[in-house]
Amino acid sequence: MTSGIGARVLRKEDDRHLRGRGQFVGDIKLPGLREVAFLRSPVAHARIKRIVVPEELRGKVFTAADLEGVKAIRAVSALPGFKPSEQPVLASGKVRYVGELVAACVAPSRAEAEDLAERVEVEFEELPVVADMLAARAEGAPLVHEQWGDNVYLETFVKGDIATAAASAPVKVTREFRTARQCMSPLEGKGVVASWEPRRDQLVVYTSTQQPHIVRTGLSECLGIDHGKIRVIAPDVGGGFGFKGILCPEEVAVAYLARRLGRPLRWIEDRREQLIATANCREHHYVITAYADREGKLLALDAEATVDAGAYSAYPFSACLEAAQVASILPGPYDFPAYQCRTWSIASNKPPILPYRGVARTGVCFAMELILDAIAREIGREPHEVRQKNLVRPEQMPFENVTKKHFDSGDYPECLRRAVTAIDLEGVRARQKRGEADGRRIGVGFSIFCEQAAHGTSVYAGWGIPMVPGHEQATARLTPDGGLELRLGIQSHGQGLETTLAQVANEVLGVAIDRVNVVHGDTEYTPYSTGTWGSRCMVMAGGAVARACQEMKKRVLAIGAKMLQASLDEVKLAGGEVVGPAGSVSLAEVARTWYLRPQDLPADVDPGGLEVTTGYKPVRDSGTFSYAAHAAVVAVDTELGAVEILDYVVVEDGGVLVNPMIVDGQVYGGTAQGVGTALYEEMPFDEAGQPQASTLADYLLPGATEVPAIRIEHMETPSPYSEFGQKGIGEGGAIGPPAAIANAINDALAPLGVEVTETPVTPRRLLAALAAARRSAA
Amino acid sequence: MKAARFAYERPKSLRQAVERLGDGGGFVKLLAGGQTLGPMLNLRLVQPDLLIDVTKLSETTGWSEEAGAILIGACVTHAMIEDGKVPDPTGGILPRVAAGIAYRAVRNRGTIGGSLAHADPAADWLSALAALGAEVVLVGRSAERRVPVAELSTGVFSTVIAEDEVLRAVRIPRLSRHARWGYYKFWRKTGDFAEAIGAALHDPEREAFRLVIGATNGAPLVLDGAALGVSGSALPERIDMAAIGRALDAHGFADDDYGKAVHLVAARRAIERARRT
Amino acid sequence: MSDRSTISLTVNGEPVTAEVEPRQHLADFLREKLLLTGTHLGCEHGVCGACTLMIDGAPARSCITLAVACDGAAVRTIEDFDDDPVMAELRAAFSAEHALQCGYCTPGMLMTARDIVTRLPEADAARIRVELSGNLCRCTGYVGIVNAIQRVLKARAGNPSGA
Ligand SMILES: Cc1cc2nc3c(=O)[nH]c(=O)nc-3n(C[C@H](O)[C@H](O)[C@H](O)COP(=O)(O)OP(=O)(O)OC[C@H]3O[C@@H](n4cnc5c(N)ncnc54)[C@H](O)[C@@H]3O)c2cc1C
Ligand code: FES
Ligand code: FES
Numbered sequence A: 001m002t003s004g005i006g007a008r009v010l011r012k013e014d015d016r017h018l019r020g021r022g023q024f025v026g027d028i029k030l031p032g033l034r035e036v037a038f039l040r041s042p043v044a045h046a047r048i049k050r051i052v053v054p055e056e057l058r059g060k061v062f063t064a065a066d067l068e069g070v071k072a073i074r075a076v077s078a079l080p081g082f083k084p085s086e087q088p089v090l091a092s093g094k095v096r097y098v099g100e101l102v103a104a105c106v107a108p109s110r111a112e113a114e115d116l117a118e119r120v121e122v123e124f125e126e127l128p129v130v131a132d133m134l135a136a137r138a139e140g141a142p143l144v145h146e147q148w149g150d151n152v153y154l155e156t157f158v159k160g161d162i163a164t165a166a167a168s169a170p171v172k173v174t175r176e177f178r179t180a181r182q183c184m185s186p187l188e189g190k191g192v193v194a195s196w197e198p199r200r201d202q203l204v205v206y207t208s209t210q211q212p213h214i215v216r217t218g219l220s221e222c223l224g225i226d227h228g229k230i231r232v233i234a235p236d237v238g239g240g241f242g243f244k245g246i247l248c249p250e251e252v253a254v255a256y257l258a259r260r261l262g263r264p265l266r267w268i269e270d271r272r273e274q275l276i277a278t279a280n281c282r283e284h285h286y287v288i289t290a291y292a293d294r295e296g297k298l299l300a301l302d303a304e305a306t307v308d309a310g311a312y313s314a315y316p317f318s319a320c321l322e323a324a325q326v327a328s329i330l331p332g333p334y335d336f337p338a339y340q341c342r343t344w345s346i347a348s349n350k351p352p353i354l355p356y357r358g359v360a361r362t363g364v365c366f367a368m369e370l371i372l373d374a375i376a377r378e379i380g381r382e383p384h385e386v387r388q389k390n391l392v393r394p395e396q397m398p399f400e401n402v403t404k405k406h407f408d409s410g411d412y413p414e415c416l417r418r419a420v421t422a423i424d425l426e427g428v429r430a431r432q433k434r435g436e437a438d439g440r441r442i443g444v445g446f447s448i449f450c451e452q453a454a455h456g457t458s459v460y461a462g463w464g465i466p467m468v469p470g471h472e473q474a475t476a477r478l479t480p481d482g483g484l485e486l487r488l489g490i491q492s493h494g495q496g497l498e499t500t501l502a503q504v505a506n507e508v509l510g511v512a513i514d515r516v517n518v519v520h521g522d523t524e525y526t527p528y529s530t531g532t533w534g535s536r537c538m539v540m541a542g543g544a545v546a547r548a549c550q551e552m553k554k555r556v557l558a559i560g561a562k563m564l565q566a567s568l569d570e571v572k573l574a575g576g577e578v579v580g581p582a583g584s585v586s587l588a589e590v591a592r593t594w595y596l597r598p599q600d601l602p603a604d605v606d607p608g609g610l611e612v613t614t615g616y617k618p619v620r621d622s623g624t625f626s627y628a629a630h631a632a633v634v635a636v637d638t639e640l641g642a643v644e645i646l647d648y649v650v651v652e653d654g655g656v657l658v659n660p661m662i663v664d665g666q667v668y669g670g671t672a673q674g675v676g677t678a679l680y681e682e683m684p685f686d687e688a689g690q691p692q693a694s695t696l697a698d699y700l701l702p703g704a705t706e707v708p709a710i711r712i713e714h715m716e717t718p719s720p721y722s723e724f725g726q727k728g729i730g731e732g733g734a735i736g737p738p739a740a741i742a743n744a745i746n747d748a749l750a751p752l753g754v755e756v757t758e759t760p761v762t763p764r765r766l767l768a769a770l771a772a773a774r775r776s777a778a
Numbered sequence B: 001m002k003a004a005r006f007a008y009e010r011p012k013s014l015r016q017a018v019e020r021l022g023d024g025g026g027f028v029k030l031l032a033g034g035q036t037l038g039p040m041l042n043l044r045l046v047q048p049d050l051l052i053d054v055t056k057l058s059e060t061t062g063w064s065e066e067a068g069a070i071l072i073g074a075c076v077t078h079a080m081i082e083d084g085k086v087p088d089p090t091g092g093i094l095p096r097v098a099a100g101i102a103y104r105a106v107r108n109r110g111t112i113g114g115s116l117a118h119a120d121p122a123a124d125w126l127s128a129l130a131a132l133g134a135e136v137v138l139v140g141r142s143a144e145r146r147v148p149v150a151e152l153s154t155g156v157f158s159t160v161i162a163e164d165e166v167l168r169a170v171r172i173p174r175l176s177r178h179a180r181w182g183y184y185k186f187w188r189k190t191g192d193f194a195e196a197i198g199a200a201l202h203d204p205e206r207e208a209f210r211l212v213i214g215a216t217n218g219a220p221l222v223l224d225g226a227a228l229g230v231s232g233s234a235l236p237e238r239i240d241m242a243a244i245g246r247a248l249d250a251h252g253f254a255d256d257d258y259g260k261a262v263h264l265v266a267a268r269r270a271i272e273r274a275r276r277t
Numbered sequence C: 001m002s003d004r005s006t007i008s009l010t011v012n013g014e015p016v017t018a019e020v021e022p023r024q025h026l027a028d029f030l031r032e033k034l035l036l037t038g039t040h041l042g043c044e045h046g047v048c049g050a051c052t053l054m055i056d057g058a059p060a061r062s063c064i065t066l067a068v069a070c071d072g073a074a075v076r077t078i079e080d081f082d083d084d085p086v087m088a089e090l091r092a093a094f095s096a097e098h099a100l101q102c103g104y105c106t107p108g109m110l111m112t113a114r115d116i117v118t119r120l121p122e123a124d125a126a127r128i129r130v131e132l133s134g135n136l137c138r139c140t141g142y143v144g145i146v147n148a149i150q151r152v153l154k155a156r157a158g159n160p161s162g163a
Helices: A014-018 A110-119 A133-137 A163-168 A212-223 A249-261 A271-276 A321-329 A361-379 A383-390 A412-422 A425-434 A457-463 A497-509 A537-563 A587-596 A660-680 A737-752 A763-777 B014-022 B037-042 B078-082 B093-099 B112-118 B124-131 B241-253 B257-276 C026-033 C085-096 C106-119 C125-132 C143-158
Strands: A034-040 A046-052 A061-063 A101-107 A121-126 A152-158 A171-179 A191-197 A202-207 A230-233 A265-268 A284-292 A298-308 A338-346 A441-453 A472-478 A484-488 A516-520 A572-574 A577-580 A583-586 A611-616 A624-637 A642-653 A711-715 B007-009 B028-031 B050-053 B063-066 B069-073 B135-139 B144-148 B153-155 B166-173 B180-186 B196-203 B207-214 B221-224 C005-011 C014-020 C052-055 C058-061 C074-076
Touching: A014 C085, A014 C106, A034 A110, A034 A249, A046 A101, A101 A110, A101 A249, A133 A298, A133 A338, A152 A321, A163 A284, A163 A298, A171 A361, A191 A249, A202 A212, A202 A249, A212 A230, A212 A249, A249 A265, A284 A361, A298 A321, A298 A361, A321 A338, A321 A361, A361 A383, A361 A441, A361 A737, A383 A412, A383 A441, A412 A441, A412 A624, A412 A642, A412 A711, A425 A441, A441 A737, A472 A537, A472 A587, A484 A497, A484 A537, A497 A516, A497 A537, A537 A572, A537 A577, A537 A587, A537 A611, A577 A587, A583 A587, A624 A660, A624 A737, A642 A660, A642 A737, A660 A711, A660 A737, A660 C143, A737 A763, A763 B257, B014 B028, B014 B050, B014 B166, B078 B093, B078 B112, B093 B124, B093 B180, B112 B124, B112 B166, B124 B180, B124 B196, B124 B207, B180 B257, B196 B257, B207 B241, B207 B257, B221 B241, B241 B257, C014 C026, C026 C052, C052 C106, C058 C106, C085 C106, C085 C143, C106 C125, C106 C143, C125 C143
Parallel strands: A034 A265, A202 A230, A298 A338, A484 A516, A642 A711, B007 B050, B028 B050, C005 C074
Antiparallel strands: A034 A101, A046 A121, A061 A101, A152 A338, A171 A284, A191 A202, A191 A265, A284 A298, A441 A624, A472 A484, A472 A611, A572 A577, A577 A583, A624 A642, B063 B069, B069 B166, B135 B144, B135 B166, B180 B196, B196 B207, B207 B221, C005 C014, C052 C058, C052 C074
16 A cells, blocks of 8 residues: 555554653643743733732742843734734733733742732723724724824725726625634643753743744744744644744743743643633624626625734734735635725734634635625525636636636636535425424525635735745655654644655655654754644645655665666666666665765765755745535524534545545544634623633533534645645635535525624524514514 | 642541531532532632532432432432432433533532532523422531422522531432423533523422423522413413513513523423423 | 642552642642643633543543542543553544544543443444533544544444453
8 A cells, every 4th residue: 555645644643642642832841840820911901000029929920020131022014004013021011901911920830820920919000992893993992002093003905996897786785794703722722831951051942833933033033042042842732723823922921031040931821811811813894795797797896804903913923914815815716807805904902813724714705605695695596506607617727816816726616516416405405395393494505715825925925924934945864774854844733744744755755654754843953934824734845845855866866876886867766765777775775875884885976965955835836726615504493593503515625635534634623613613612802801701611612513524525636836736725624614604594594584694603693683683574 | 720729628427527617717618529619719710718528428429218209419420310320219300411411521520419509500400400399408517407409599609508508418309100391401512501491390290380490690490380370280282481481581581682582492392392201 | 727638549550649739630630740641631620621531430520620539549541541452442443533633632532432432332423422522622523533433333343342
């Protein structure tokens, strides 16, 4: 059985986790370790009048005044008009959201550190709070950052010629949509262990991150310490989804104090901190008008989008990434001529937001797919028929849409057709006519979207955020026993990259995957990388590994040929051996000869030897476009507002799949998260900016009974731009469900005149919508 | 998220526990399965000086029979009831209710007495046992008393249990063969606390009818046959839902459309289930 | 009243006597004192199931169980199941069905899975899902986990001795 590209290889990383031998940051204990607990602001907006640290707690409790030479975190954007924020490591002068760090407390145990935090008194002068993005946008709103004069990080406007369509389109549909603020909720929270190591004169930081190199750069900037004196290690990371794509003030504070106190410190985020105080995501508001003809063909789209980015611009993705993405991707996989979009990135007295799996695409897909269904209802067509009128067609590929997104390949209409068949639309329609014995209402809904992934320099440079991805590099090293080490700056936190990157190496070099050792997540041993985000790893790191292994192959062949006394064109690599006309040598023999018996090689051998570092960038860095159609059948209990998902289908095209099992896992997991977005997850705040969900009993994550038995079908259209035709697909699962599920609910409730336009669709929201529909019918 | 400091004792007898409770040494709490207290301690929502563990006492861990009823020790776990390890005087109702509480790992430690004493309005036993006509046995320094579960709770997390009393056991009456039962728990997620609970018992041989609506903003709402015009040996085809609605209004739901709606539905579905059994 | 107590229990078959602060939960006792870090903490309020382990043979939440209340108990953590035949089958099935990604939920998930396999040999997919509802996984969407448990149940049904 092959274990190269396309093979369903079982994961190398499983065994340690199945025996409880994984090593997460909270498992790391260094001699002399002290624990840190943070005192956090109990109020959303206030001036700090006074912090009273009892005398006997000096040397154990630290406030902003103690952080000598520590700079605030700044995540800027080069987009014109962007207003940067200064995120203090510990609050000074003012607090801007509930949970902002006020003091760091150090003790032998976490419990004792929390005891200390209870003894610090802070006097606040409370300020008016702005906890809602639309209120924050309005004239005269309280100011999160006074010097700005308003609460707008950035306003953008994509102008388009929509006037003609607006004047003449026979169908005009306007809707307002909202997606709730969420907490990404990886099962493991953030965490840091930092120590200053005198021997290397170096700060060593273990942190639960997706981006060790970026954290190192951020620490270097905030602490004023050379990169060379900072080593960042990401051990096993218990899920990320974007939540761990950040430099947190906690990391900076703990790193600084570890050096200052000369002893190892540890902070492990607990669930309450994660829910109320660390970064959130997904909070969008849209007002969209779509213009169409009577067949449902889109003529123009006019949109306004607001994103609540919270109190600070988070490092490195900044407060404007989300809204900037909205403007450029709202048109989705549809081909229509006129588009206009205005966006606002808004500051509010809430935690910063970060890009969550799917980033802006989930909100965008929700808005766009619900608008298309509204058009379909307006003209009395099946929603999939309206989509077919508008989808980009395979013969148009590569295709540039109205916002100049460059679609690489694929057959979107076919993808949707398959979803319609797989969900048995006709069967559902027949069932709807019959009605349900239990009185519930059945509905079916679709969504289709594209997932631009692994987009690089040309896309990010325009946004000018602190981190623009360039080439991804990999080091390949053959060890003297014929094993292969791969070193990469990305970080695997569940994606199985230790396995899939080994598969890539196996494909090129034929080395058995259990002889491949993937080294990642440690700045000391790996080439610089922006890390694991944006579904970029398989395209970028996979491409880099392929390139490094191809170069390695040349060198192996050269040495092998010399050993076999053959010419270079007489040898080839097969089955992990260099095969010549009259014999063969194994990789191990080649490696042993290079490292330990150089006397057997001629003098003109390539001194680069068996260690290769090389970089990779796809031929076009505008990104690979995976896409998928999601279809859901739901049953709605109109008395309780409860929704059950009866069936769920995903038809996905992720290009060439390196490991189909792992790809399915990404789709299942993403879809489960999308179910959470659609029906359960919400981080509400009251008017005083107090978060209303502080435990997992209030912030509902879908469990095994809430997630349906998802069915997946694959298409495999290679990307013309990536190394093997692979595409990034890590996020797609999380994009489609809110739209498909809400459309299914709306399909079920259309006869009652109910249309939901906000996530999550909770019983409370649904019953309110039903009651409103009854009232307006009466 | 770690608990504040406290001390811990595990007395040898119920008497000792009761005496220790009354000693007045600061803020003392009883500890049973810890499945509610544990989270509250970790979140520092409660900061006692002393915990008294009552789970290993012979008086709280067994069961016994009395005329027309079974007495289940307060520290019997939900899982033991689910698995039928204690006698069930209700013909299968108790195990079914137990199985719907939280998750198996929680049921393995959480106790029937701890659940009642905590009096979370959304808890299952409080509503179910009130509908079943159960009583709690409370032991104080000087006396033992019995209180109907229907009268145990006085509001959210509050009960008639005195500071120096221990809930020793729950007395559950034996239902007649003709008893009919309906229980409806509306939850957002499996294992989650309820948004609304309806529990209906119709036992023609004992008393006509009792309806309990739980997961309210206070004590469960207990309505008997008289309040709903149900009498005699048959459950009427129509129950006066408007009367239940008025009772809910008076129970704090007058300005809560959502709460009133889901509680009414839970009540009606419980009654329908009782009718169908 | 003292704020330290001495407890004696067995952990993974070994007798342990230790002084503990009453406020320390069992998970912290195991992780911080005995350095058994296979038991994970995901919420510390009883909801997520990451900390699930065996106390006296039954799965329990170690984050809301006080170490001091485990005096006399027999505790088993994931580290003790290397040679357990049921767990060996589950490990193989979890890997084959891709029932783990980041691995953070995995030790607790395996404890619950083992409880399902031993207590409910007849469980179908729907029952498995209900029984799993107290163990959150943020990565897998549960598909692989449900399949893995079904795979083990099927194999055992065909081979009741479990050998
Ligand atoms: C994730 C999760 C989900 C849950 N879901 C549900 C659910 O769906 N339905 C439900 O009903 N419950 C649910 N529970 C609660 C669970 O049933 C608890 O076990 C129960 O409520 C408390 O029982 P305990 O024995 O653990 O009590 P403890 O936590 O030990 O004590 C609870 C309170 O009762 C007091 N107390 C305990 N025993 C006595 C006694 N004998 N006499 C006087 N006072 C006493 C204690 O001092 C404390 O104040 C859930 C719990 C968790 C963690
Ligand atoms: S950590 Fe114990 S249940 Fe979540
Ligand atoms: S594998 Fe990551 S939480 Fe389950």
